[in-house]
Amino acid sequence: MQVVSISSLKGGVGKTSVTTGLASAALAAGIPTLVVDLDPHADASTAMGVQPDGQLDIGRMLKSPRRARLGDNVVPSGWLKRTSANGAPAPVLDVAVGSAYTGIYDRPDLGRRDLRRLSHVLATADNYELVLVDCPPSLNGLTRMAWSASDKVTLVAEPGLFSVAGTERTMRAIQLFRQEFAPGLSPAGIIANRVRSGSSEHAFRLAEMQTMFGKLLLTPHIPEQANWQQIQGAAHAVHHWPGDSAKNSSALYDALLQNLLSAGDDSQGRAKR
Numbered sequence: 001m002q003v004v005s006i007s008s009l010k011g012g013v014g015k016t017s018v019t020t021g022l023a024s025a026a027l028a029a030g031i032p033t034l035v036v037d038l039d040p041h042a043d044a045s046t047a048m049g050v051q052p053d054g055q056l057d058i059g060r061m062l063k064s065p066r067r068a069r070l071g072d073n074v075v076p077s078g079w080l081k082r083t084s085a086n087g088a089p090a091p092v093l094d095v096a097v098g099s100a101y102t103g104i105y106d107r108p109d110l111g112r113r114d115l116r117r118l119s120h121v122l123a124t125a126d127n128y129e130l131v132l133v134d135c136p137p138s139l140n141g142l143t144r145m146a147w148s149a150s151d152k153v154t155l156v157a158e159p160g161l162f163s164v165a166g167t168e169r170t171m172r173a174i175q176l177f178r179q180e181f182a183p184g185l186s187p188a189g190i191i192a193n194r195v196r197s198g199s200s201e202h203a204f205r206l207a208e209m210q211t212m213f214g215k216l217l218l219t220p221h222i223p224e225q226a227n228w229q230q231i232q233g234a235a236h237a238v239h240h241w242p243g244d245s246a247k248n249s250s251a252l253y254d255a256l257l258q259n260l261l262s263a264g265d266d267s268q269g270r271a272k273r
């Protein structure tokens with residue numbers, strides 16, 4: 001199992017979009033996947049069409065991480081209704097549902113014991129090959145909790161002036177966190193999102209990011225896509241959406257997922273929980 005956090009200092013850069021794009025690619029590839037919606041806004045839960053039926057949300061699971069059984073509280077993504085089994089094993093795409101309740105842990109001063117809460121919740125997640133953690137837009141307690149439970153961290157950035165600087169700051173924060181709390185954590189890379197192909201500013205910033213971060217800048221980059229909000233608003237997987245632009249986007253997420261899973265290969269197979 002690999003646990004991958006999708007984080008950034010800033011909101012609105014596309015963490016939830018990247019999480020759902022990767023989850024859609026994982027579903028298409030038949031990789032049993034859990035999405036942990038750690039953002040109190042719970043956008044990933046909405047975009048993945050989850051309808052809880054008495055399950056505890058992730059905030060409540062974090063509150064009692066040893067008593068709340070993950071397996072009893074995850075909710076299957078609504079996307080599964082649109083997958084045809086074709087005789088293959090039933091696909092697995094579950095969500096640990098987000099809620100405002102997680103906000104109680106989003107403090108800057110979260111102690112070492114609290115930082116391990118998500119690791120405890122995920123201790124019984126062995127039936128998944130992939131766990132994607134959608135983080136809130138800050139480097140406070142929840143994001144740090146996600147990092148401490150993760151094998152890899154990815155950062156999402158738009159190719160603009162402030163987001164390049166913000167990404168560099170976040171990279172430094174990951175290195176410091178790693179030294180102190182999570183020696184096995186590897187920064188799996190940076191995902192450039194909302195790239196406009198005709199924009200010379202974006203081309204310039206991408207080149208700058210390439211120079212700064214080298215192979216940590218993952219490929220392919222994800223372009224600005226006109227119907228992306230419509231797909232998310234309809235709670236559809238991009239792989240299930242008709243039309244050429246969704247098809248292109250699906251292919252990009254397939255490749256990105258592969259590159260992400262093989263990034264920093266030395267960190268795989270580590271038994272740390």
Ligand SMILES: Nc1ncnc2c1ncn2[C@@H]1O[C@H](COP(=O)(O)OP(=O)(O)O)[C@@H](O)[C@H]1O
Pocket residue numbers: 010011012013014015016017018043137193194195222223224225226228229232
């Ligand atoms: N590649 C993209 N093309 C077009 N719109 C996008 C793209 N990525 C994100 N968006 C839109 O930008 C907004 C913020 O994205 P979101 O994934 O919610 O960011 P975050 O989780 O970092 O706050 C959303 O309305 C989303 O639909």
Ligand SMILES: [Mg+2]
Pocket residue numbers: 015016017039043044135
């Ligand atoms: Mg989000």
